[in-house]
Amino acid sequence: MKSKIVSSLDAAVADIPDGARIMFGGFGGAGFPNNLIQALSRKGIKDITAISNNCGTREGELGIMFKNGQVRHVVCSFPGPHANYFQERFAKGDVTCELVPQGILCERMRAAAAGIFGFFTAVGVGTEVAIGKEERVIDGKRCILESPIHADFALIKAHKADELGNLTYRLAARNFNPIMAKAAKFTIAEVDEIVPVGAIPPENVITPAIFVHRIVQAKGLRFQG
Amino acid sequence: MKSKIVSSLDAAVADIPDGARIMFGGFGGAGFPNNLIQALSRKGIKDITAISNNCGTREGELGIMFKNGQVRHVVCSFPGPHANYFQERFAKGDVTCELVPQGILCERMRAAAAGIFGFFTAVGVGTEVAIGKEERVIDGKRCILESPIHADFALIKAHKADELGNLTYRLAARNFNPIMAKAAKFTIAEVDEIVPVGAIPPENVITPAIFVHRIVQAKGLRFQG
Amino acid sequence: MTEKTRLTREQIAQRAALELTDGAFVNLGWGIPNLIADYLPKNITVYFHSENGILGMGRRAKPGEEDYDLVDAMKVPVTLIPGASIFHQADAHLMSRGGHLDVAVLGGFQVSEKGDLANWKIPGSKGSGGIGGAMDIATGTKKLIVCMEHNTKEGTPKIVKQCSYPLTSLECVNTIVTDLAVIDVTPEGLVLREVAPGWTPEEVQQRTEARLILRGDVPQMKLA
Amino acid sequence: MTEKTRLTREQIAQRAALELTDGAFVNLGWGIPNLIADYLPKNITVYFHSENGILGMGRRAKPGEEDYDLVDAMKVPVTLIPGASIFHQADAHLMSRGGHLDVAVLGGFQVSEKGDLANWKIPGSKGSGGIGGAMDIATGTKKLIVCMEHNTKEGTPKIVKQCSYPLTSLECVNTIVTDLAVIDVTPEGLVLREVAPGWTPEEVQQRTEARLILRGDVPQMKLA
Numbered sequence: 057m058k059s060k061i062v063s064s065l066d067a068a069v070a071d072i073p074d075g076a077r078i079m080f081g082g083f084g085g086a087g088f089p090n091n092l093i094q095a096l097s098r099k100g101i102k103d104i105t106a107i108s109n110n111c112g113t114r115e116g117e118l119g120i121m122f123k124n125g126q127v128r129h130v131v132c133s134f135p136g137p138h139a140n141y142f143q144e145r146f147a148k149g150d151v152t153c154e155l156v157p158q159g160i161l162c163e164r165m166r167a168a169a170a171g172i173f174g175f176f177t178a179v180g181v182g183t184e185v186a187i188g189k190e191e192r193v194i195d196g197k198r199c200i201l202e203s204p205i206h207a208d209f210a211l212i213k214a215h216k217a218d219e220l221g222n223l224t225y226r227l228a229a230r231n232f233n234p235i236m237a238k239a240a241k242f243t244i245a246e247v248d249e250i251v252p253v254g255a256i257p258p259e260n261v262i263t264p265a266i267f268v269h270r271i272v273q274a275k276g277l278r279f280q281g
Numbered sequence: 282m283k284s285k286i287v288s289s290l291d292a293a294v295a296d297i298p299d300g301a302r303i304m305f306g307g308f309g310g311a312g313f314p315n316n317l318i319q320a321l322s323r324k325g326i327k328d329i330t331a332i333s334n335n336c337g338t339r340e341g342e343l344g345i346m347f348k349n350g351q352v353r354h355v356v357c358s359f360p361g362p363h364a365n366y367f368q369e370r371f372a373k374g375d376v377t378c379e380l381v382p383q384g385i386l387c388e389r390m391r392a393a394a395a396g397i398f399g400f401f402t403a404v405g406v407g408t409e410v411a412i413g414k415e416e417r418v419i420d421g422k423r424c425i426l427e428s429p430i431h432a433d434f435a436l437i438k439a440h441k442a443d444e445l446g447n448l449t450y451r452l453a454a455r456n457f458n459p460i461m462a463k464a465a466k467f468t469i470a471e472v473d474e475i476v477p478v479g480a481i482p483p484e485n486v487i488t489p490a491i492f493v494h495r496i497v498q499a500k501g502l503r504f505q506g
Numbered sequence: 507m508t509e510k511t512r513l514t515r516e517q518i519a520q521r522a523a524l525e526l527t528d529g530a531f532v533n534l535g536w537g538i539p540n541l542i543a544d545y546l547p548k549n550i551t552v553y554f555h556s557e558n559g560i561l562g563m564g565r566r567a568k569p570g571e572e573d574y575d576l577v578d579a580m581k582v583p584v585t586l587i588p589g590a591s592i593f594h595q596a597d598a599h600l601m602s603r604g605g606h607l608d609v610a611v612l613g614g615f616q617v618s619e620k621g622d623l624a625n626w627k628i629p630g631s632k633g634s635g636g637i638g639g640a641m642d643i644a645t646g647t648k649k650l651i652v653c654m655e656h657n658t659k660e661g662t663p664k665i666v667k668q669c670s671y672p673l674t675s676l677e678c679v680n681t682i683v684t685d686l687a688v689i690d691v692t693p694e695g696l697v698l699r700e701v702a703p704g705w706t707p708e709e710v711q712q713r714t715e716a717r718l719i720l721r722g723d724v725p726q727m728k729l730a
Numbered sequence: 731m732t733e734k735t736r737l738t739r740e741q742i743a744q745r746a747a748l749e750l751t752d753g754a755f756v757n758l759g760w761g762i763p764n765l766i767a768d769y770l771p772k773n774i775t776v777y778f779h780s781e782n783g784i785l786g787m788g789r790r791a792k793p794g795e796e797d798y799d800l801v802d803a804m805k806v807p808v809t810l811i812p813g814a815s816i817f818h819q820a821d822a823h824l825m826s827r828g829g830h831l832d833v834a835v836l837g838g839f840q841v842s843e844k845g846d847l848a849n850w851k852i853p854g855s856k857g858s859g860g861i862g863g864a865m866d867i868a869t870g871t872k873k874l875i876v877c878m879e880h881n882t883k884e885g886t887p888k889i890v891k892q893c894s895y896p897l898t899s900l901e902c903v904n905t906i907v908t909d910l911a912v913i914d915v916t917p918e919g920l921v922l923r924e925v926a927p928g929w930t931p932e933e934v935q936q937r938t939e940a941r942l943i944l945r946g947d948v949p950q951m952k953l954a
Binding site for chain 2: 260262
C-alpha cells in the first residue's frame with residue numbers, strides 16, 4: 057500500500073490550491089498544526105477560507121496567514137484577544153468573518169463528516185446567529201436550522217501516528233482535531249511521532265486511518281498567548 | 282460524593298417504572314447488558330418501549346422480555362434471525378415496531394444526546410422509512426427529516442468502570458453502548474470490573490462519568506446465536 | 507431447455523474481489539459479499555469495515571481462538587489485522603453514511619436501471635422485516651457493488667427497469683456482479699462490461715429486464 | 731453621593747461557589763466565574779468541565795509544572811484530578827448543549843427579567859467580536875448562574891427589563907449573583923433571594939431596572 061507519510065512539511069502542503077477551504081485544528085495554544093501553517097504560508101497560498109476556532113496569536117498559529125493577507129474568509133467562534141493581524145485585515149475589509157457558536161461550529165463540521173445535510177438546534181435562537189436562518193418550534197422549543205461545514209482540507213496536529221494513519225492526541229491538544237479529520241475531504245496530520253503499524257492498541261485509536269490521508273512528522277512549535 | 286455503585290442487579294433496576302422508554306446496548310452477541318435485562322424481566326416490569334438494534338436471540342438478550350410479554354413497542358434496525366419471541370408477539374399485535382436504518386438509529390440517539398432537535402439525511406429517501414417524514418432537496422440531494430430518539434433509561438454493558446462512572450469497553454462490545462449512555466436521561470452500566478478512580482488513563486476513557494448514573498458489577502452472561 | 511452453467515456464488519465473490527483496490531476501506535454485506543475476503547488478490551491490502559465498530563477486520567477466528575467480544579456484523583468471531591481500530595456504532599455509520607468508505611459490496615433482490623437497490627424485504631413476507639445497516643451503507647459509500655444471482659430461482663430477472671420490491675436506496679449502485687455478467691450503472695444506463703464464460707451478450711440480455719448497453723466487444727468475466 | 735461598599739469580585743465568586751452541590755459537573759466561564767474554583771466548600775467534590783475537552787479539571791499548574799497541551803478554555807495550564815477524562819470538542823459541547831452539565835457559571839453584560847443573557851458583545855464595539863462557547867453552554871446547561879457586577883461603572887443597571895446588548899441565549903439564566911444581591915429567575919419574575927451586607931432590598935431595587943419580587947424577609951448574602 058502507498059505510504060501516507062511524506063518527508064517534508066513543504067511537500068505535505070504542496071498541492072493545496074489557492075482558494076481552498078481549509079480547517080485548522082487547535083484551541084487555547086494546544087493542538088495547532090503550527091508547522092503545517094508555516095509551510096502553507098511560506099508557499100504563498102492565497103484566498104483561502106479558514107475554518108478554525110480562532111484567528112491566531114499575533115504571528116503565531118493562524119496569525120501569519122492574516123499578516124501575509126492569505127485568508128479571504130474565516131469561519132470561527134472566537135478570533136481571540138491576540139488576533140491583531142486578523143482584526144487589522146477585518147477592519148480593512150480584506151477578510152470577511154462568519155462567527156459561529158463554538159459547539160455549533162463543531163456540530164456543523166461533524167454534520168459534514170456524518171452525511172447530515174442540516175440540523176435543528178436551540179443554540180443561537182433570538183441572537184445574531186439566527187439571522188437569515190429558518191426557524192421552527194420543535195417539541196415546544198424554538199430552533200434554527202444549521203447547515204454542515206465542509207472543507208477541502210484539514211490541517212491537524214496529533215501526537216502519534218502509525219503508517220496507516222491511525223492517530224492519538226495528547227491531553228487537551230485533542231480538541232477540534234478529530235472532528236476536522238472526519239469533516240474534510242483530505243486530512244493532513246502533523247505529528248510528534250510516527251510509530252509502527254500495530255503499536256497503537258485498536259481500542260485506543262482516536263482517529264481511525266480512514267480519515268487521514270497524509271502524515272508528516274514535525275518538531276513541536278508552540279506560540280504563547 | 283455519593284457512590285454510583287450498587288451491590289445487586291435487582292437494586293440496579295428497582296426504580297425503573299412500568300411504561301419506561303429504555304435503550305439496550307449490544308450487537309451481534311457482544312455488549313449486551315444481559316444480567317440487567319434478566320433482573321428487569323425478573324422484577325416483572327410491563328409495557329416498556331425498547332430501543333435496541335435487535336430483538337433478542339431466542340430467550341437470550343432481549344428475548345426474555347418478549348417471551349414474558351413485557352415490551353409494548355420496539356424501535357430497532359434488525360430484529361434478527363433468532364428473535365422468535367418478538368416475532369410471535371409482533372404477529373399477534375402485542376408489540377408494535379418501528380424499523381429504523383441502523384446508522385440513523387445511532388444518529389437519532391446521538392441527536393437526543395447532543396441537543397439536536399432534528400436532522401436531514403439522504404438515508405431512507407424513497408423507501409418505507411420516509412413515509413410521513415418531511416422531505417426537501419438540500420445541496421441537490423433529496424433528504425428527509427429525522428427526529429431525536431430520547432429514553433428514560435439506558436441499560437448498557439461496559440468492561441471497566443471506576444467509581445465515578447468512567448467506562449471502557451472490550452473490542453466490538455463497544456458498539457451502541459457509548460451512544461446510548463449519552464442519549465438516555467439515566468444510564469445504568471453492567472460492568473466486568475470496577476477499578477479505583479484514576480486507574481483508567483484520562484485519554485482512554487470512552488464514556489466519561491457525566492453520562493453514567495449507576496454501576497453494578499456482574500459476571501458476564503452471553504447467549505449464543 | 508437446459509440452461510448453460512452459471513457461475514457459483516464463490517465465483518461471483520471471486521470476480522467481485524477483483525474490483526477492490528489496494529488500500530481501500532471496504533464493507534462486505536451478508537451473503538455472497540461475505541465470501542469475498544477469501545478471494546482477495548495477493549498483492550493488495552484491503553481494510554475491512556464492520557458496522558459494529560471495526561476497521562481492519564482480519565480472517566475469521568479459528569476454533570479455540572474465538573473472542574465473542576470481537577465479532578463481525580454477522581455475529582461471526584473474527585480477528586484484527588495490525589493497524590485495526592475500534593469505535594462505536596455511530597462513528598461506524600458516520601464512515602458509511604458520510605462517504606468515507608471506498609467500497610461496499612452488498613447482496614440484492616433487485617437492481618433497477620437507474621441503480622436503485624432493493625435488498626431488505628421480500629413483498630408479502632411475514633414478520634417485521636429488518637433493515638440493519640444496508641440503507642446507510644448503500645446511500646453513503648463512494649462505490650457500491652451488488653453481488654447477486656442474475657435471476658431468481660424461478661428465472662425472473664433481478665435487474666429490472668424499476669424495482670417492485672421495497673427499496674433500500676435510490677440511485678446508489680455502481681456495479682453489479684452476477685452469475686452471468688458484470689454490469690456498470692452509468693448515466694446512460696446499464697453497460698454490460700463482461701459476460702460469464704460460455705454466455706453471449708444476447709443471452710444475458712434475454713435474462714435481464716432492463717436494457718443493457720454494449721460498448722464494442724464484451725469480454726469474458728475475469729476470475730483471478 | 732458616596733455609595734456603600736459592594737462585594738468584591740472575589741466575594742461574588744465566593745457566594746456563587748455556595749450554589750454548587752456535591753458531585754456536580756460544572757463549567758466556569760471567563761471573568762468572575764473563573765475565580766470560583768478557589769472558593770469551593772471543603773466538603774464537596776465538583777467536576778469541572780472545560781469546553782476544549784476536559785472533565786475533572788484540577789487546580790492551575792504551578793510554575794514548572796505547566797504542560798501546554800493541558801490548558802483550560804482561557805489558555806491557562808491546569809492539572810487533572812483523579813477520574814478525569816479527555817474527549818474532543820464536539821463531545822465537550824454535546825455535554826453542554828445536550829443538557830448534561832449540572833451547572834454553568836458565566837459572566838454577563840445584561841440579564842433580562844425573563845432570564846435572557848447578553849454576554850458576548852458590547853454594542854458599537856470595534857472588531858469582529860467573538861462568541862466562543864457561551865451560546866452552547868448558556869442554552870443547554872441544566873442550571874445557569876450569572877456572576878457580574880450589579881451595575882456598570884457608570885451606574886447603569888445590568889439587570890434589565892429587556893436586553894439591549896446582543897443576546898447570547900433566551901430565557902436561560904436561573905440565578906444571578908452580583909456585588910449587591912442573589913436573584914433567582916422564576917416564572918413569576920426575578921425573586922430577590924439575598925442582599926449584600928449593609929444593603930436593603932429597596933436600595934438594590936433602585937439599582938435594578940427590572941422589578942424584583944420580595945418573598946418575606948430577604949436575608950444577607952452568605953459568604954462561606
